[in-house]
Amino acid sequence: MPLMSSQAALLIGEIxxxxxEWESLSSLLVLKEFLQGTREEFLENCxxxxxxxxxxIYRSNVSTQVTGPFDEELVSVLPDSLKYICHNGAGYDxxxxxxxxxxxxxVANTPxxxxxxTADIGIFxxxxxxxxxxxxxxxxxxxxxxxxxxxxxxxxxxVLGILGMGGIGRQFAHRARAFGMKIQYxxxxxxxxxxxxxxxxxxxxxxxxxxxxxxxxLSLNDSTRHIIGAPEFQKMKTGVVxxxxxxxxxxxxKALVAAIESGKVASAGLDVYEMEPEIDPGLLNNPRVxxxxxxxxxxxxxxxxxxxxxxxxxxxxxxxxxxxxxxPEQKNARVVNGLGRL
Numbered sequence: 001m002p003l004m005s006s007q008a009a010l011l012i013g014e015i016x017x018x019x020x021e022w023e024s025l026s027s028l029l030v031l032k033e034f035l036q037g038t039r040e041e042f043l044e045n046c047x048x049x050x051x052x053x054x055x056x057i058y059r060s061n062v063s064t065q066v067t068g069p070f071d072e073e074l075v076s077v078l079p080d081s082l083k084y085i086c087h088n089g090a091g092y093d094x095x096x097x098x099x100x101x102x103x104x105x106x107v108a109n110t111p112x113x114x115x116x117x118t119a120d121i122g123i124f125x126x127x128x129x130x131x132x133x134x135x136x137x138x139x140x141x142x143x144x145x146x147x148x149x150x151x152x153x154x155x156x157x158x159v160l161g162i163l164g165m166g167g168i169g170r171q172f173a174h175r176a177r178a179f180g181m182k183i184q185y186x187x188x189x190x191x192x193x194x195x196x197x198x199x200x201x202x203x204x205x206x207x208x209x210x211x212x213x214x215x216x217x218l219s220l221n222d223s224t225r226h227i228i229g230a231p232e233f234q235k236m237k238t239g240v241v242x243x244x245x246x247x248x249x250x251x252x253x254k255a256l257v258a259a260i261e262s263g264k265v266a267s268a269g270l271d272v273y274e275m276e277p278e279i280d281p282g283l284l285n286n287p288r289v290x291x292x293x294x295x296x297x298x299x300x301x302x303x304x305x306x307x308x309x310x311x312x313x314x315x316x317x318x319x320x321x322x323x324x325x326x327x328p329e330q331k332n333a334r335v336v337n338g339l340g341r342l
Contacts, residue, residue, distance in 0.1 A: 007055040007081065008054045009025060009054065011034070012060060013066050022311060025314070034067075036066055038066075052079045053079075056317055057082065057085045060088050069095070071099070075100055082103075083104070087108060087310070089114075091247055092219075098329075110325065114168065114306065117301075119168055121271055122269075125269025129290050131153070132288055155176070155181055158181050158212040161184050161211025163215065165196075169218075183199040185200070208232055214228075228256075230255040239264075244271065249274045253274040257280055257282030271294055273294075309324070
């Protein structure tokens with residue numbers, strides 16, 4: 001059901017590119033902001049009743065730095081008036097969706113908006129890892145020309161395995177086809193033929209055993225944490241290349257380091273890390289690993305599109321009682337809106 005105009009929206013963290021659009025919502029809602037502060041301050045604001053008229057939260061992509069994760073502790077003190085959390089980010093492992101569902105709070109994220117930029121970074125890392133490009137880059141800046149550069153490998157003809165063929169995975173596959181790669185994938189379920197195209201659906205173990213390059217493009221949750229660890233590396237081809245632009249904790253990082261050092265994994269391209277911003281020294285100090293500091297969506301166009309999608313979710317919630325991109329755990333469980341049911 002639509003919400004009443006006398007109620008409030010709360011922004012946590014800054015809006016960088018769509019500030020005017022946020023402010024224009026003042027005709028629909030009272031706008032409140034918690035742009036900076038501490039988790040303790042935020043918890044106290046919730047407990048003191050400061051947000052008792054808030055029905056929807058805009059959770060910016062820097063909000064975790066302000067309040068910490070929306071874990072069970074924090075969700076438990078959110079006001080009873082709250083019906084929606086609109087999160088800016090494709091990944092939402094820092095929001096306890098189960099706790100939100102139990103409290104009748106519907107959660108949205110920003111898939112689609114991130115697909116192209118993240119897929120671009122994936123291709124960048126894949127080519128960099130295949131060519132082991134860090135070695136000549138570092139040598140050049142050190143005035144050593146080629147330095148200890150070795151021959152790389154071409155993508156053409158290689159088997160690209162995609163674990164998680166959602167929007168980002170499909171865009172990654174689309175780009176990889178330009179290099180003449182054979183695409184195979186594993187999902188919880190097979191894609192419809194119009195989305196699958198010429199990609200081949202294979203069981204998980206077959207994906208591990210037959211891929212020359214393995215790209216992780218799935219969400220992090222309890223069932224996918226460390227989905228790639230020592231047993232999975234043992235099933236892979238010797239010389240496999242690993243690409244991860246999703247979430248660091250999908251991989252047991254210690255096992256990845258061991259696999260690279262043993263030669264089981266020839267090289268890796270990583271934009272995400274298990275304990276970021278900390279990076280395992282075994283990755284940081286290995287020249288066969290291409291490293292980026294989680295910049296998959298760091299383009300002007302993508303950041304603005306993400307912010308606008310959050311606002312579209314927020315507006316739809318207020319006016320129609322429906323989130324446009326509700327997280328799948330809730331959507332599949334028929335948590336239709338903040339007043340819905342499990």
